[in-house]
Amino acid sequence: MGRRAEVVLTAEDRETLERWARRPKSSQALALRCRIVLAAADGENTIDIADRLGCGRGTVSKWRGRFAEHGLDGLHDDPRPGKPRTITDDDVERVIVKTLEETPANATHWSTRSMAAATGMSQSAVSRIWRAFGLKPHLVDEFKLSPDPQFIDKVRDVVGLYLNPPDAAVVLCVDEKTQVQALDRTAPVLPLIPGTPERRTHDYVRNGTTNLYAALDVASGNVIADLTPRHRSEEFRRFLNLIDRTVPDDLDVHIVLDNQSTHKTPSIQRWLIRHPRFHLHFTPTYSSWLNLVERWFAELTNKWLRRGTHRSVRELTASIRTWITSWNDDPKPFVWHKTADEI
Template identity: 60%
Template structure:
């Protein structure tokens, strides 16, 4: 006779309880822990087993059992965290909720975001208390991050295409991530830098004189990390065609060439299309719009910037280009390929969760 396990207490919801749980689960600015517990209870109420709910919510079965039991015993009150031993709190849950909701859903008068002083003045609590509440809920009103969501109609297809090249590169072929770092400036500081000393960082003047610009064209080999590069004073289609010719010259003739590029106009210029038609071993793969993070050469450019350009001091474009050539040569003597681990499915799932949390939109 098969084992059925310990019988579970039935979990049935009133209309009021179901409505409240749905609000907690769907309200994008509520506590994520409370939202998870609400989804667990809703899943159990639909007749799913603990294992099925655990798989759906990506938690352990004991976690589902814990919150199922807590709800059966204490109903909605059972989904809050249990009181811990120690001095009774001097701030009520209502005050904490008021601070959190106000931080997330409002702005102070004549300001774009809350400070501890402004929230303390509004709530009547001390600035240190506001700081503790914000730390507990991981709220940082003074910080912001930038983002740009792709509006590419072929976003999913392009993600699968590019990531597929990284994870399963074709045989008898080379995969090159290609782009231009344009408008690299030759900047001469107005005064010599003060060197770093114990207790004092290096000091540089904030002002400088511009001595012209150059553009770094780079093709990053995803297999071994080597880079084919060129420097041009402009970055038009004619310069890009010259760079393609250099790639064609340096990549062995028996290999197919797969290029990962962004959607910059020069990469799709009629003259480039004509050149590609005359060189059938070249295959273009375009990243989605606003998705330069998919192109591995951008990480290479970040190294160039951090190691060389960020503190550069050049009196001419020629001097700047000379240093860039030396830097790339040193890189190729000890190349560092980037190990891509995310599958296309993992990337799309991650973006879906971000959209769900920030906009309430579905996957």
């Protein structure tokens, strides 16, 4: 038995050890070492500390000695030797460069198996390198650039309405969801049961279509909607009349909509002249994402239409009206965050 290591604590060391000993995120091993050092600093001998903390005497001697020699740093484990790296930095660089700059001879993109065969490395090694550098050759994202020469001006116009709407006015996002199909499955849908999801046939029967016109109030989330059998400028003009009857007369109406031809016919132009409180704001071409009503259409599709079954157009229109009524009972506006400069 060697001479017992003396443990002397500063006030700062004691505060740190006590915090580590009771901190929930500390490992149990580190908390035990802190308790050993605190007990040793209080004058307890090795045998008493071991008996009270339920550990071996050698453990107590080791950690009081480590603390006496190295301080707080001595309570942490030394780096443990392991198997040396078999994949060098050059191997990693070779995989990354090959992934980014080359393609396999028999495919449009690399897989972990084809890259492993090309580099002589294991598939798991290639997978780890790709994960570390965020490389996903099997995925592809799509995008569409707007060729609209007035893209910047239109973005500033529309986003300005969202972020800073005019006073004494209502801002409506208007669009049509055309050719909404009344679909029914070729066999009855089997309901959800424990352990088995809802089941339906992959094929379906078409029972006709309808067209949904919708105007989303940006401020309140309320929706003005109409369903029509056809999709022409005449139906759009009737929908404008519906908006005119719905919105109070003392408010201007700013409408965000796309560049569809039915929105720009002579009959629509004449209607706008007769209704000077209406102002149209067109989104750039190929930029439907700027129109917030598209987000509302996504809600309708995901929550109601995609898994719905309808045996006739009449049943479909009644179903859509029911959902819209439910939405308007508790409308939730979609909040726009991006500024025009960020876009």
